[in-house]
Amino acid sequence: MHWNLFTWRNYSFQAPLHFLALLERAWPGSPSHAADPSAPGYRGRARNWAWPGLGVVDRPPRSLKPSCRGEQRLWRRWRVSACACSVLHFPGDTGTSPVPASDPSQCAWRCCICQEVCSRSRSCSAAVTLPGSSGLCQPATLRSNWTNYMWLLQIFALLFVVYLIYWLIDRMNNEKLEMKDAWWGPGSKPSTREDESIRPFKVETSEEEIKDLYQRIDLTRFTPPLEDTRFHYGFNSNYLKKVVSYWRNQFDWKKQVEILNKYPHFKTKIEGIDIHFIHVKPTKPPAGHKVKPLLMIHGWPGSFYEFYKIIPLLTDPESHGLNYNQVFEVICPSIPGYGFSEAPHKQGFNTVAAAQIYCKLMSRLGFQEFFVQGGDWGSLICTNIAQMAPSQVKGIHINMCFLDSSNLYIFGSLLLGRWFPWLFGFRKRDLELLYPAKKILHSIFRESGYMHIQSTKPDTVGCALNNCPVGLAAYILEKFSTWTNPEYLYLEDGGLEKKFTLDDLLTNIMIYWVTRSIIPSQRFYKENMGQGIGVQKHSKMKVFVPAGLSAFPYELVHCPESWARKKFPYLCSYTHMAQGGHFAAFEEPLLLAEDIQKFVGTIKGK
Incomplete structure (x- = not known):
């Protein structure tokens, strides 16, 4: 195969010509090419080249890469150019003039070293001649002293941007x-x-309040539960009857008011x-x-x-x-x-x-x-x-x-923490409580239905709860069952009396009932989560x-x-x-x- 360093269709040469000029500056006295036909190492039209450390070779090393982003863009442009160019002359080459491009405007370019745009109004005696144009770049100004350290400036600029972003985030936090x-x-x-x-306050009750409560309890209609459901469908109505009976016949609200x-x-x-x-x-x-x-x-x-x-x-x-x-x-x-x-x-x-x-x-x-x-x-x-x-x-x-x-860290650690706990600081107890993730996610889905209702239409369900004390008790006490221990879901009584007394549970219910606060308490979800989490x-x-x-x-x-x-x-x-x-x-x-x-x-x- 005939290798020509300046053949545009030769894809093995991956560096622009002016990159060779950088090598010239890097090794003064040991030229990377023979610009002059009479100079040592010149063997015709770029068929062989004197390369530092390699001797005379017929092509540049494959490891030669563009040294800057501009060179990479230029190289890509040469590769995809629609120009019908075949040869590019290097300084001192006495060969024939380059073949004109079919569309010279497509060959216009800007040198990433000297930043000069080649045009017909600029020429010099030692420059790279572009196909299809007599415009010449001036290698005498290929690179000024400060551009030798451009890569350092780019690194410092990047570090500054990263620091600025971190500072802004930290300031926001x-x-x-x-x-x-x-x-x-x-x-x-x-x-x-x-x-x-600041005014002293005392919790009080009245006979009318208690009488109204009893009347509403007596009008309750119960629906029998499905067989063997326990608390899987919510508060088990068989156990709810026991709670309501205690509430109606044994619970002493006046005594609890004294405790309050x-x-x-x-x-x-x-x-x-x-x-x-x-x-x-x-x-x-x-x-x-x-x-x-x-x-x-x-x-x-x-x-x-x-x-x-x-x-x-x-x-x-x-x-x-x-x-x-x-x-x-x-x-x-x-x-x-x-x-x-x-x-x-x-x-x-x-x-x-x-x-x-x-x-x-x-x-x-x-x-x-x-x-x-x-x-x-x-x-x-x-x-x-x-x-x-x-x-x-x-x-x-x-x-x-x-x-x-x-937070992406939390999401990533949840995905990978089971296999790499040390990477995210998880302890053995954390793994026991977080995994299997499928079980945890199912538990969250099962226990968050109330949240969706209260975050969207709290007044609708609140209307029913505010008028039915038994419904209010079932709605709230069910949370005191499964939120205390998810295993209580499998018990007929929901495990309510394992940690609490009925007096304590019903006192909390009575605070919601006598103050009629169930609806505004549910609205708190709408105000905090109505626009999203x-x-x-x-x-x-x-x-x-x-x-x-x-x-x-x-x-x-x-x-x-x-x-x-x-x-x-x-x-x-x-x-x-x-x-x-x-x-x-x-x-x-x-x-x-x-x-x-x-x-x-x-x-x-x-």
């Missing part, structure tokens, strides 16, 4: 949630200053709505130890009553065998629209709005610094409080972790305060420590709990109290 002027009361915000007084009132209740108006809360202080604060304010927030379908068993463990730990050095005064508010807190009168009341109200509540109570703790919606509200007032929140402890569902600003933001997480084995979605650190960079306490499910404070008050104390002690130790 360090942003605080802004506190905005809001009004959730009826009508427009009045021009007068809001009443900031054993802790001090208060109300205060914030942003146009009354906020209910209980505030419990230690009866015997230890000498020499500072009492720590702790804001505890419930979720759905719970209430402030969830914390009644854990409050004495935190306010009087010594009497219950706990660390007496960690003593708290506990503030447990009702989320607006839940329990005895007034429901918002306007659309848009989400967890961020609730967080802003609670920040104002703690400020109104005189706390400049405090701890926060919560599960379910309470976990997300606590997270928003820490994002909104990081200088005030000394630490956040949660027993359910809300993560960014669009993970679309709000706070879902992308990290939490830069000390954090602790109690990972209960039967929580709806398990969160490994490596996942939690993506949201909470300052995670200083992570505990795999021995037992327990979604309603941690209600189910396992002692375990949760011990972990809260451990978390606060870790912060103090730092």
